[in-house]
Amino acid sequence: MSGAAAGSGTAVKRPPTPMRPWTRARITGHLLTVFWILVGVGFVAYLAAGWDSELVTKYGPRYWTGLKTTVVLVLSSIIAGSLLSLPVAMGRLSSNRFFGSLAYAYVYFFRGTPLLAQVFLIYYGLGQFHGVLKSVGLWWFFRDAWYCGFFAFTLNTAAYQAEILQGAIRSVPKGQWEAAAALGIGKIYTVRRIILPQALIVALRPYGNEIILMIKGSAIVAIITVYDLMGQARWVFSKTFDFQAYLWAAVIYLIIVETLRISWDRLEARLTRHLKR
Amino acid sequence: MDSALTLLGFGDTGWGDEIASGVAVTVSLALATLPLGLLIGFFVALAKQAEEPSLRLAANIYTTIFRGLPELLTLFLVYFGVQIGLQQLVKAMGIDATIEINSFLAGMFALGVVFSSYASEVFLSAFRAIPHGQYEAGYAVGLRYGQTMRLVILPQLIRLALPGLSNLWLILLKDTALVSIIGLSDVLRQTGIAARVTKQAFFFYGTACLLYLVLAILSSIAIRRIENWSRKSEVIR
Numbered sequence: 001m002s003g004a005a006a007g008s009g010t011a012v013k014r015p016p017t018p019m020r021p022w023t024r025a026r027i028t029g030h031l032l033t034v035f036w037i038l039v040g041v042g043f044v045a046y047l048a049a050g051w052d053s054e055l056v057t058k059y060g061p062r063y064w065t066g067l068k069t070t071v072v073l074v075l076s077s078i079i080a081g082s083l084l085s086l087p088v089a090m091g092r093l094s095s096n097r098f099f100g101s102l103a104y105a106y107v108y109f110f111r112g113t114p115l116l117a118q119v120f121l122i123y124y125g126l127g128q129f130h131g132v133l134k135s136v137g138l139w140w141f142f143r144d145a146w147y148c149g150f151f152a153f154t155l156n157t158a159a160y161q162a163e164i165l166q167g168a169i170r171s172v173p174k175g176q177w178e179a180a181a182a183l184g185i186g187k188i189y190t191v192r193r194i195i196l197p198q199a200l201i202v203a204l205r206p207y208g209n210e211i212i213l214m215i216k217g218s219a220i221v222a223i224i225t226v227y228d229l230m231g232q233a234r235w236v237f238s239k240t241f242d243f244q245a246y247l248w249a250a251v252i253y254l255i256i257v258e259t260l261r262i263s264w265d266r267l268e269a270r271l272t273r274h275l276k277r
Numbered sequence: 278m279d280s281a282l283t284l285l286g287f288g289d290t291g292w293g294d295e296i297a298s299g300v301a302v303t304v305s306l307a308l309a310t311l312p313l314g315l316l317i318g319f320f321v322a323l324a325k326q327a328e329e330p331s332l333r334l335a336a337n338i339y340t341t342i343f344r345g346l347p348e349l350l351t352l353f354l355v356y357f358g359v360q361i362g363l364q365q366l367v368k369a370m371g372i373d374a375t376i377e378i379n380s381f382l383a384g385m386f387a388l389g390v391v392f393s394s395y396a397s398e399v400f401l402s403a404f405r406a407i408p409h410g411q412y413e414a415g416y417a418v419g420l421r422y423g424q425t426m427r428l429v430i431l432p433q434l435i436r437l438a439l440p441g442l443s444n445l446w447l448i449l450l451k452d453t454a455l456v457s458i459i460g461l462s463d464v465l466r467q468t469g470i471a472a473r474v475t476k477q478a479f480f481f482y483g484t485a486c487l488l489y490l491v492l493a494i495l496s497s498i499a500i501r502r503i504e505n506w507s508r509k510s511e512v513i514r
Binding site: 023025026028029030032033035036108109112113114115116117118120121124125126127128129215216217218219220222223230233234237243246247249250253254257258261 | 324327328329330331332333334335336338339341342344345346347348349350353354357358361447451452453454455457458465469472476477478479480482483485486489490493494
């Protein structure tokens, strides 16, 4: 009887949902949400009002090339940095005092100084020695702003990645090493099949954060005349004095970072599904 | 070594005094940004853990935006955006004047906003680490919400948030370098000028890096002291 009544939607009377009082928190929350809605609407209206198809066809492709430059720069320095981070992380983990302190000094320097200063040091600073660099045949590399940015980012991200890797490997309990040794498993095989699979899961989140930080940090190559997304936005702004130049760049950066963050979360959830309880 | 000493000397011949003033600007910018960022970050964290969904939504929008944008772009948006906005406002009012935004204030605001959105995450996880019983115990002895916050929760919160916040402080110290791009005479800008004039770019940018390192080391020492101070009242188990 009651089931049928619920089905036809007549008889069962549910208790009324209690009135939620307009507390101070609720009022503030609504005001702030309305504020964001207004900001969003104003933002879209501003961009729509300033939409000029002539400008878009003129400058739109620049953003696309800028985006490609940013992505290529970040990807290549992340990959090169991950290779470089291996010896640094090994140094950080080694019991050898010399290698340990060398790796520590490297990491400390690159994590303790601003990326912008590092880029300047490499681009302008090494440019001072162009005579020497020419004689050893490296001038083509350090003459180019893109290569210098790539080099600085690689050194920088290698320091951060080494710390991530080192911390992750340390987080694997010592018993895992001992158990493998007790079973007579070789050291390399232990690292590859026992330690790294456990360590990389710990490292997954910091690695994702590092990629996001690199994407955001890569904007500073615009200062040394690399036309990445930020560089193109700066160029367009200098030509048009239209503030939208930066707003469009902001939209693109936000989309990239959010997409990456969400897909990284998904990836992490997928890879750690055996750890869920 | 002699030339290095001349280059870094104080007075007309060397760049020591210019660079020292740059260090002062960098440090004061970071110190001025810190309270702003901490304050906003604390309230954003409060909003994020509120029961009210609209409050949580507003706070999450805030952090999503400012953690997703490159710091440099945030700085430019604030610096040029406020400048253009004010310019048009003044024009609409019929006054013919050019507006220049103080780059220190623009930097402070932009860095403060970025700092606060990261700090809110640190505060949030610290809030979550404090058991609910602490609030209940506070209410049970007759403390009001504000008093419970101030006397019971905050002392524990500081202790839990300190490691994360000290990390953010070091990041902030490095991020101040970006303000040199909008013309504030900080360490990087002053050493950059010196590098251009003397053609000793490697030496001066290297000096800048070392100065940042020294600031980081000094901060670590100060942070360790603060941590020891905060642990004084910790229960020994």
